[in-house]
Amino acid sequence: MQQAQRQIAxxxxxxxxxxxxxxxxxxxxxxxxxxxxxxxxxxWATRPLEERIxxxxxxxxxxxxxxxxxxxxxxxxxxxxxxSYLQGFITMGNIGGWIEDAKAALDAAGFHGPSKxxxxxxxxxxxxxxxxxxxxxxxxxxxxxxLLDAVPALFAGSAVLLKPSEVTPRFIEPLFETVRAVPxxxxxxxxxxxxxxxxxxxxxxxxxxxxxxxxxxGRKIAxxxxxxxxxxxxxxxxxxxxxxxxxADLDRSTTAVLRGAVHANxxxxxxxxxxxxxxxxxDDFVELLLQKAAKVRLNSDDPRAGHLHPFTFAPQxxxxxxxxxxxxxxxxxxxxxxxxxxxNGGLYMRPTVVTGVTHNMQIMRDETFGPIMPIMxxxxxxxxxxxxxxxxxxxxxxxIAGDEEEALSIAQHVNAGAVFxxxxxxxxxxxxxxxxxxxxxxxxxxxxxGPESILRxxxxxxxxxxxxxxxxxxxxxxxxxxxx
Numbered sequence: 001m002q003q004a005q006r007q008i009a010x011x012x013x014x015x016x017x018x019x020x021x022x023x024x025x026x027x028x029x030x031x032x033x034x035x036x037x038x039x040x041x042x043x044w045a046t047r048p049l050e051e052r053i054x055x056x057x058x059x060x061x062x063x064x065x066x067x068x069x070x071x072x073x074x075x076x077x078x079x080x081x082x083x084s085y086l087q088g089f090i091t092m093g094n095i096g097g098w099i100e101d102a103k104a105a106l107d108a109a110g111f112h113g114p115s116k117x118x119x120x121x122x123x124x125x126x127x128x129x130x131x132x133x134x135x136x137x138x139x140x141x142x143x144x145x146x147l148l149d150a151v152p153a154l155f156a157g158s159a160v161l162l163k164p165s166e167v168t169p170r171f172i173e174p175l176f177e178t179v180r181a182v183p184x185x186x187x188x189x190x191x192x193x194x195x196x197x198x199x200x201x202x203x204x205x206x207x208x209x210x211x212x213x214x215x216x217x218g219r220k221i222a223x224x225x226x227x228x229x230x231x232x233x234x235x236x237x238x239x240x241x242x243x244x245x246x247x248a249d250l251d252r253s254t255t256a257v258l259r260g261a262v263h264a265n266x267x268x269x270x271x272x273x274x275x276x277x278x279x280x281x282x283d284d285f286v287e288l289l290l291q292k293a294a295k296v297r298l299n300s301d302d303p304r305a306g307h308l309h310p311f312t313f314a315p316q317x318x319x320x321x322x323x324x325x326x327x328x329x330x331x332x333x334x335x336x337x338x339x340x341x342x343x344n345g346g347l348y349m350r351p352t353v354v355t356g357v358t359h360n361m362q363i364m365r366d367e368t369f370g371p372i373m374p375i376m377x378x379x380x381x382x383x384x385x386x387x388x389x390x391x392x393x394x395x396x397x398x399x400i401a402g403d404e405e406e407a408l409s410i411a412q413h414v415n416a417g418a419v420f421x422x423x424x425x426x427x428x429x430x431x432x433x434x435x436x437x438x439x440x441x442x443x444x445x446x447x448x449x450g451p452e453s454i455l456r457x458x459x460x461x462x463x464x465x466x467x468x469x470x471x472x473x474x475x476x477x478x479x480x481x482x483x484x
Contacts, residue, residue: 008166008195013079013310014303016345022169025192027201033190034132034161034205040187041131041159049106052155053099055184060095062178063088069174074143077168079310079346080303081264087143087171094144094151097432098454102155105451109460120468127458129157130231134206136199136221138213139167139313140267140369143175148448149210149233150189156457159188163202166195167313200224208457209233210448212269214367215441222444233445233456235438237269237367238395241388242424243410244285245381246278247402252422254289256400260424262296262351262371265308267316269442270396270418270427273368276384279377286335286355286375293336293351293373300343308371310346317347320370323363324352327374332356332363337371359390367393385413394439398424415439 010020025033044052063070067088075084083090106127115121133153137146142164150160164172172191180186192198196217203209203224209232211221218236225232242260244253260272277285299306311317317340324338337352349371357364357374364374378384388397397416401407404421411419417436420426427449430436435447446456 006194008193010166010169011314012076012345013312013314014076014300014344014346016314016342016347020170022166022193024194025198025201030161030192030198030201031205033192034202037159037161037188037190038131041129041157044159044184044188045129045131045157047157049103049155049157052157053102055182056095056151056155057099059178059182059185060092060099062181063091063095066174066178067092069177070143070171073171073174074168075303077142077170078140078264078312080299081141081309081312082307083141083144083264085304090144091147091175094147098152098155101432101451102152102454105454106156106458108451109455109458115464120466122465122467124463124465126461126463127156127455128461129153129458130207131159132206132208133158133160133457134202134209135160135162136202136209136211136213137162137164139165140264140269142168143171145212149212152454153210153457154185154189156454158208158457160190161202161206162189162191163194163199164191166193169193203230204228206230210456211235213237218444231445231456233443233448235269235395235443235448236441237369238393238416238442239273239365239367239391240270240393240396240398240416241274241276241391241414242272242398242400243378243384243388243414244275244277244281245384245399245401245406245410246280247406248278248281248400249402250281250284250288253400254285254292256398256422256424257373258289258292258296258351260398261373262293262308263425265311265349266371267312267369268425270425271369272398272424273372273374274364274388274391275373275375276378276387277375278384279379282375282377286353289373289375290336290353293353296351298341298343298348298350300346300348308348308350310343310348311340311370314347316369317349320349320368320372323361323366323368324354324372327354327357327361327363330358330361332358332361332374359387365391381410385410389413389415392440393442395442396420396427400424417442 006024009018112124297306335353337350354374407421435450
């Protein structure tokens, strides 16, 4: 008797109701899809890059035609985050950017010429794509983070098998409607559905894995990939600090910190989660931040209005509440917000300013993923840098000072893959410009930004031709005497 396919109920973050069910892909189904993608990938990889770019150009057109449906599905997944309504355009920018950048990025990694150590040997390089790339994406910004890895892998010549989070699976259907409209792409790009068990089955079938999510899950994935001796690229979140010096403009710095901390309800891996303010301006900074935080609206009445959407993943509200309770028990003071509000079934929290915090509190050490702004004073720059670096994470950081020179002098000593100066939340500025490496437990593997990020998906071969005399083993002792 055939076993019934397992289902997972999916909660709507705005209503709290279960209004979607996903069919969990079986291990056999995942293996079958992987085998089909592998078979098709051979022809995809042998296409000239210009032809792959042409296919992706057609896909870009399909995404443009379906951008509203894509945005609506992502918004339903997340609870109506403002960024969700831009997903169609963000995806178009992602594909369009690689249409412009892929050839130059791949050409830059090539070589053809004489060897520097053996000039008589001609060396030419070959870039060979990994046949099948697996992508496991998270529940925050679900489509954007899935395609951040999938799109360059496809340009590189790999096939891609994607597993979205079981918390936010609704975007898959409108996205893959655009994929199915381009048959050549549909042959090398597919998805599976499910939870951790489906993720394990996917890892067992692919040649390389990209994962975005939590450190505990990332550790498990790294172990499973290590057991198979396949590369994995992990982005595992952060506890990103902001340093505000006494010379900083208060209006500018409070505006930047507020957005950096609460945009998308603070559920972004590079959200500002720790704020260090020079003691002479600490109290004024807090008061102005409170005034601005009070003007931030929930989007409970209209998903396209307001500024803060509900918690996408309901258990995250409890994690945030528990961190706040622990901080208060240890002497912190909640100056605004701080309560989980259930509105029409959705779970919300208003911007929450917390003072009196120390590094013995979870709220200053563990990833929070909520609209929380814990603020701590510092007395000198050396202390601020030490506090910012007192973490197991190192994804991004921010420094806001009186001028760029002062900010740079501090930023150069902060351990993070990207440091935003005179603002927060600038990570999109590096997407097509520069690659970065995470510090600490924020990630593992090569950069997922910058033109070189496409090189994660290829292996580099050296093809070497002897143009001179062939070495004779009978000459080995003679050469040894000459060099001795």
